[in-house]
Amino acid sequence: MLAALTAPAIGRRADSTSLPPLASLTELMDPSLRLPVEQSLAARYSEWVAEALDEIQGCFLITDPGIAGHPIVFASRGFLAMSGYSLEEVLGRNGRIFQGLATDRRSVMEIREAIREERTLQISLLNYRKDGTPHWILFHLFPVFGVEDGRVVHFVAVQVPIRRRSKCLRSSAENRYDGGTGRFLVACRNEFRSDYELGCNPVVELFVDVDNRGLEAEESRQASEQEKEKARDAANSILSTLAHYSKLTGRVISDKRCSEAGISAINSSLVISLGRIKQSFVLSDPQLPQMPIVYASDEFLNLTGYSRHEVLGRECWFLNGPDTDADVLHQIRQSIQAEHSCTVRLLNYRKDRSWFWNLFHISPVRNATGKIAFYVSVQMDENAKSNEHGLSPHMRQLGVVGAVKVAVRSLSICAGPSRR
Template structure:
């Protein structure tokens, strides 16, 4: 049996054959294509393609929260080709009558990494509207302690006997103009570098005159839940092949820690230095983010790090006075630099030049403390910078990322 390939080839836009590379660079297409295979193995694509349900899978860790898989059922229902969907943001399926309040409810569920089930008016490729029961749920990585994918199951909601048809006629009057607009959208094949976790979110004020919501029946809701269970079961089974296991609920030691926003995680992921973020507002000031370089330095997995206090790196040779200096600096909300003996997971020790600094959000309040580590015995290339300047550079990048991600958050929400 031939395996399914998600690499874009070519698509037709306004009657013209175009390379799918128009959606972004070859590198971007490769990243989208490997979103599933790198975690679930190559075989997952074929397994998912055998499912008859209508669903999409998106990746919140990639810029623009793009679609990384579209099922046969969804393509049949929407009229799109797979190459026209992959790498795009889910808002391309919205239209003039899509209810903005419903979209905002979906966006909030994405940010909070929770399941949502709601009636939604979407649009097919030809511009015709259709009602669906939109069932979105997160898929959590055991190591990451956060959502690594979102699955959007879509069950058609048929017209009920006696339902109002008056609004249906107004769609036809707007369809020609909207169809032309959608052709332009399809011709614009960028990956949509918008803030992450805004999949299925529109960017204008449309949807305020939406048709009254068409309610789904219990049988349609049950069908959506059954499909979600089947998809999750497939993803869970294939994640065992790579060792990158996934689960339905947050399943790491970070279970009681509110997740960072994906936009912040994406920004932090670009920083190459070894560092961790800790939350001073939580008991025992746990680690809420650990960079890949930190994991490489210490030998621990992300699952083993998140939710723990940094003192787990200490050992019999760690200087107690250095630990006290760190504690006092945190209490005074000041930066400090100390040299202390730490221990890797394998028990080997290393001299750690540790710089700790408070990180404030856009409101000027301390949201985190960042700890940047430099292994004094490492030969890592620092581009001619001293260890101190290397650390300060990382601190600056972290502060920019945190302040940028906290802009627009209300007082009831925090980054931690």
């Protein structure tokens, strides 16, 4: 049961202690991230959600796996006070900036797996403040799912400081577990080496660094039951607030995966990897009726004028219009039935009904077992500026297809058996 909502009244004006407008805090950010970070919360929960979250007691961060680099889109007052960072230093950054030399590789690997599997995790973690001082926290991570498509829309990381135990208690714990630590560290190193030898390139980036530091970290400090309960209570309050404000926009969220529209939810780790491909493309799921779109790149949204929630779940033919050549559409359908790639030139329409000549390429994408997991469709405006590297449109399209195939196959290899 979610905790009772204690958010401020909807529409309340910000008082003198409220944070400055988000736009003013993202001026120093990478321009390509600024707008997505500013809109990440407001687009789904309403413009008042940040103010409501700001009144929740506790230390927590919210990140968006749908934005390239999985950046932080909200940081609570408590977290900023604990870490020593300012809000403008945190927004748009990846959570691995809080790691340091003694951050335990075992803990990092556990967090990585939880994100890849899109599940809740509670673990002790050694992080670093801005001034470089280390501190132990209870790290409570949970995903937030969109009800309309079952996709992870945000991750929330609640952080509760762990009090230092007395010397006698530490000695008792060390005696109790003496003899097993060395073997565990060796096993951990072997597991990490196995990942490398398999060629896995984990794309999970939330609170995860990718070098070898931290393997020799000190023994983890264990949280008390009271600290664990405090983390759970904070998580419930945050989720309750997000759920309340999501209802105002009609884009309802939940702490459990459920899909009203029957849209196949793709793994958030794959979303992160696809976000690095800076071209206009969409992924469609051939396992579902009408082969709906399950992923749309930012560049596709910019090209067509549609928002992401207007695209996901729709058939891939919605850009067509009255003057789109029916013979070309038949050629595309035939290539899909034959499970072959196809390149055509067709007339498409943006949301504002302006038209453009689309250099269109579609290709099947197979997972590690050889089964078709998706179809990738790459769109290019014929009148767009030429590529700075001098590549032809077709070569650029093939580059996108290749990058998508690597992302899909790498994830299915690293994650083991697929749900597809």
